[in-house]
Amino acid sequence: MASEGVGVRSLPARAGIGLRSPHVAEVLAARPALSWLEVHPENYLGGGPAVGALDQLRSEYPMAFHAVGLSIGSAEGVDRRHLDRVRGLVERFEPALVSEHLAWSRSGGAYLNHLLPLPYTEESLAAVCRNVDAVQTALRRRILIENPSAYLRFACSTIPEAAFLAELARRTGCGLLCDVNNVHVTAQNLGLDAVGYLDAIPADAVAEIHLAGHSANDVDGRTLLIDDHGAPVDAAVWTLYEHALRRFGAVPTLVEWDTAVPPLEVLMGEARQADARRRAVSEDARAA
Amino acid sequence: MLGLPELQARLAVALLREDAREIVGAVASDGLSPAARVAVYRNHVFASLTDALAATYPVVCRLVDRRFFGFAADRFIRSHPPTGPCLFEYGGGFPEFLAGFPPCAGHPYLADVARLEWTMNVALHAEDARAMEPARLGEVRPENVGRLVFRVDPSAAWLRSPWSVDRIWRTNQPGADFGAIVDLTTGPVRLEIRRRDDHVTLRALEPADFALRAALGAGASFEAAADAATAEDPGFDLAASLRALLEEGLLTGFSLHPQEGGPPS
Numbered sequence: 376m377a378s379e380g381v382g383v384r385s386l387p388a389r390a391g392i393g394l395r396s397p398h399v400a401e402v403l404a405a406r407p408a409l410s411w412l413e414v415h416p417e418n419y420l421g422g423g424p425a426v427g428a429l430d431q432l433r434s435e436y437p438m439a440f441h442a443v444g445l446s447i448g449s450a451e452g453v454d455r456r457h458l459d460r461v462r463g464l465v466e467r468f469e470p471a472l473v474s475e476h477l478a479w480s481r482s483g484g485a486y487l488n489h490l491l492p493l494p495y496t497e498e499s500l501a502a503v504c505r506n507v508d509a510v511q512t513a514l515r516r517r518i519l520i521e522n523p524s525a526y527l528r529f530a531c532s533t534i535p536e537a538a539f540l541a542e543l544a545r546r547t548g549c550g551l552l553c554d555v556n557n558v559h560v561t562a563q564n565l566g567l568d569a570v571g572y573l574d575a576i577p578a579d580a581v582a583e584i585h586l587a588g589h590s591a592n593d594v595d596g597r598t599l600l601i602d603d604h605g606a607p608v609d610a611a612v613w614t615l616y617e618h619a620l621r622r623f624g625a626v627p628t629l630v631e632w633d634t635a636v637p638p639l640e641v642l643m644g645e646a647r648q649a650d651a652r653r654r655a656v657s658e659d660a661r662a663a
Numbered sequence: 664m665l666g667l668p669e670l671q672a673r674l675a676v677a678l679l680r681e682d683a684r685e686i687v688g689a690v691a692s693d694g695l696s697p698a699a700r701v702a703v704y705r706n707h708v709f710a711s712l713t714d715a716l717a718a719t720y721p722v723v724c725r726l727v728d729r730r731f732f733g734f735a736a737d738r739f740i741r742s743h744p745p746t747g748p749c750l751f752e753y754g755g756g757f758p759e760f761l762a763g764f765p766p767c768a769g770h771p772y773l774a775d776v777a778r779l780e781w782t783m784n785v786a787l788h789a790e791d792a793r794a795m796e797p798a799r800l801g802e803v804r805p806e807n808v809g810r811l812v813f814r815v816d817p818s819a820a821w822l823r824s825p826w827s828v829d830r831i832w833r834t835n836q837p838g839a840d841f842g843a844i845v846d847l848t849t850g851p852v853r854l855e856i857r858r859r860d861d862h863v864t865l866r867a868l869e870p871a872d873f874a875l876r877a878a879l880g881a882g883a884s885f886e887a888a889a890d891a892a893t894a895e896d897p898g899f900d901l902a903a904s905l906r907a908l909l910e911e912g913l914l915t916g917f918s919l920h921p922q923e924g925g926p927p928s
Contacts, residue, residue: 417749421788423818424861444748450668457748482675485744488715489708491674494689498667527700530691531664566693597695599703 386411386437386471386583386627390649393441393631398639399428407643410650411437411471413629417444420460429468439472439583439629440465444486447506447520448479448493462513472583472627474519474552475510477503477540494529495539500546507547519582520544521552524560524589524602536561537575544580551576553623554585555616556608560600573619581623586616586649587631605634608645613652620656628653665689678705679741712740715750716757720780722835723761723773735764751788755781772826772847779828779854782820783865786858789818794912803919809886810920813879816913818858821868821877825851829865857913871896875904876913884920 391411394402396418402409412432419429432438442461445453465473478490493499511518522540534542544551553576562569588606592599608616608630616628630645665673670689677683683701690697713736717724724732739760745753758781761767762774794816803811822828829852830845853873855866868876871892878888885905892899908914 418751420749421751422790423788423858425788426791427861446748450666450671454747479671480748482671484746485675485679486746486748487675487678487708488711488745488748488750489678489704491671491678491704494667494670496667502667526703527697528691528693529670529689531689532691594699594703595695599695601703 386439388625388627388653390586390628390630390646390653391437391439392642392646393629393633394432395633395636396425397636398642399425399432401639403428403431406435407639409436409643410646411439411627411629413439413441413631416440416442416461416464416473419464433468438468438470439474439627440468440470441521441629442473442475443490444480445475445506445510446479446481446486447475447510448477448491448499448503449481449506450479450502451481451483453506453509454481458510458513465514465516472519473514473516474521474583476521476523477536477543478523490523492523492525492527492529495532495534495536497533500534500539500542503543504546507543507549511547511549517548517550519550519552521554521585522557522561524554524557524564524600526564526599526601528565535572535575537572541575541577541580544577549580550582551580552583552585553581553619554587555619556585556587556589556612557602559609559612559615560589560602563598563600569615570618573615573622576622578623582626584616584619584623584626584628585631586612586628586645587633603634604631607641608648613648616649617652617656620653621660625653625657674701674704677701678708679744681705681741709737709740712745712750712753713737716740716754719751719754719784720757720777722780722832723777725835726770726773726776726831727767731766735761735767738764751784755785757781772824772828772831775822775824775826775828776831778824779822779832779856779865782822782856783863786818786820786856786863789816789858792816792818792915795909795914795916797909799917800909803917807919809884809889811885811917812882812920813885813908813914814916814918815880816857816915818863819876819880819913820856821873821880822854822856823851823873823877824854827852829854829867832865869896871899872904875899875901876908879908879914 387410389410394412394414419426476490480487540551558569558572586608587604588608589600589602592601628649632642673685677686683698687697713733716736739757743756758774758777761777767773826847827849834843834845853868855868857864874895875888875892878891889901
């Protein structure tokens with residue numbers, strides 16, 4: 376687990392939800408029974424009501440930060456100005472975990488607002504390790520790195536993604552966030568074996584699991600899965616989630632929903648289903 | 664084989680300029696053309712940034728309709744990609760872009776509506792600040808009053824337009840009377856935009872009051888701001904206006920201009 380300073384509540388090994396702006400007022404008013412919340416720090420780097428709401432929520436729920444803009448895959452390094460702002464927010468709110476993606480979004484000073492793919496080479500590994508070191512040093516804590524959804528593979532890649540993540544964790548001491556939906560999406564889009572991918576992830580490094588929905592699109596006669604976080608968790612992903620739980624043990628799980636955001640109750644229903652699957656897997660393990 | 668910096672620069676170009684020629688050779692096909700795979704990323708970049716602009720500029724989007732807005736946003740994103748990862752900070756150059764965008768030439772008020780929406784967005788996310796205690800002005804010797812340089816609420820801004828952009832904005836809010844016709848000839852307007860109690864407020868000011876507040880907001884000394892106000896209205900009641908600024912909590916602190924004509928300390 377990430378280093379836990381004074382006042383940091385750790386996350387329960389239950390399912391939380393990714394808190395998005397359409398639900399903030401409702402959660403503040405009704406204080407529903409949510410195991411924990413995850414937010415994108417990039418949405419809270421100003422002042423005003425958004426940050427005020429986060430202050431109130433922080434005292435009520437365990438919370439994690441899930442960054443999307445640190446661009447730890449950029450060859451040009453981490454944007455120090457942005458990192459300083461994130462550090463300020465982390466120091467203020469002391470989230471239980473901080474995570475980011477194995478991806479990049481910044482090149483030549485432009486931010487492309489997407490989790491862009493890396494070639495998996497020794498050069499990339501060295502760059503990502505440098506950047507993760509820089510983030511962990513600035514934040515003075517271990518962070519988690521999440522596997523992205525991929526729609527392409529670079530021909531020059533020489534290292535399987537799971538092995539790349541394993542080596543990243545070994546060299547930097549970072550933990551891993553295993554997004555089971557992303558494993559499924561990437562495996563389908565690139566013709567990989569999802570179970571084999573999970574089996575190649577070092578189980579002791581995994582400190583969080585993500586779940587979300589995706590959509591299936593026809594592109595030139597071939598089905599491509601798009602990680603749009605706009606649907607319930609797919610049946611195949613639930614099955615893969617159970618395999619992940621058997622591999623990684625009971626770790627905090629998060630359900631994300633970002634496009635066509637449904638009523639809060641629907642998201643809570645997904646979290647309850649994740650909890651039910653976790654209980655079933657641990658009962659099976661005891662019975663065996 | 665491309666090095667990582669070159670590969671990232673080429674993919675960035677492929678995404679922003681819709682020209683994948685320089686990158687497709689580096690992408691494995693795996694049963695689908697590299698160009699189609701790159702296009703998946705491009706679609707997301709443009710769709711998500713267009714959504715971000717539409718969230719910041721909902722009234723502009725309503726005025727020109729979503730399809731035209733998407734067209735304008737596409738051109739804007741190509742030439743002005745984000746320079747930071749926070750979407751609420753993206754799009755400050757959109758009003759200027761619209762002002763010079765030939766297809767918008769028939770809507771001369773559009774860029775000012777966009778300026779208003781951007782100013783309101785900045786106000787919403789501005790840092791919180793505490794109003795100064797009015798009694799603190801008692802520390803200032805009377806001969807130094809003209810040299811006062813106030814700090815103002817960071818959410819406050821002043822905007823002038825030849826068009827009634829405040830009416831256009833109000834008429835295009837959810838729940839407003841969409842059938843209402845806005846008389847564009849009732850301008851010019853002088854507006855104060857400010858966040859109060861978590862809500863962004865918008866109000867019209869008289870010319871002299873506007874001149875005073877806008878000058879203070881720009882960091883002018885109290886004397887220079889007062890001169891700007893009396894130039895608009897020789898009968899301007901400066902003392903009453905200062906009281907109003909304090910009562911409204913607009914002022915958050917002050918320093919003294921080091922000397923007449925010099926920069927503020």
